[in-house]
Amino acid sequence: MTTEPTSTPTEVGTSDATTWGRKARGSLRRYRVMAWITGVMLLILCVEMLFKYVLKLPGFNVEGDPRHEAARIIAMVHGWVYVVYLVTAFDLWSTLRWRLRRFLAMAAAGVVPVMSFVLERRVHADADARITAATGPQA
Numbered sequence: 324m325t326t327e328p329t330s331t332p333t334e335v336g337t338s339d340a341t342t343w344g345r346k347a348r349g350s351l352r353r354y355r356v357m358a359w360i361t362g363v364m365l366l367i368l369c370v371e372m373l374f375k376y377v378l379k380l381p382g383f384n385v386e387g388d389p390r391h392e393a394a395r396i397i398a399m400v401h402g403w404v405y406v407v408y409l410v411t412a413f414d415l416w417s418t419l420r421w422r423l424r425r426f427l428a429m430a431a432a433g434v435v436p437v438m439s440f441v442l443e444r445r446v447h448a449d450a451d452a453r454i455t456a457a458t459g460p461q462a
Contacts, residue, residue, distance in 0.1 A: 354412060365401060365439065371397045429446065
């Protein structure tokens with residue numbers, strides 16, 4: 324990712340740097356939690372799909388076996404977790420006023436296995452540096 328210029332809290336729309344800093348840090352915290360939850364759920368989904376389509380294990384097949392209910396639930400839970408992840412990614416992106424491609428990368432991280440863990444570290448470092456530069460270390 325390219326280094327983007329640090330915006331001041333007044334450019335973001337808040338006159339108080341401390342208030343903006345608290346909001347930005349809260350958005351970052353929520354994003355980090357959801358990035359990890361989404362990453363774990365995606366890995367569980369990948370294992371489930373491996374069982375279903377590659378290993379064809381009983382209980383994970385698609386031929387009408389009533390035991391495949393767990394597989395359906397895993398896919399459904401991952402889908403809703405991803406929706407919440409997108410909301411938190413959008414919140415962080417809009418709070419920090421990043422470029423659109425940063426949001427698109429964050430959105431893609433929720434559907435590419437392991438990418439959410441890698442991108443979360445980069446986003447956290449960039450966001451933390453930007454918040455600290457705009458508000459100071461106490462925010």
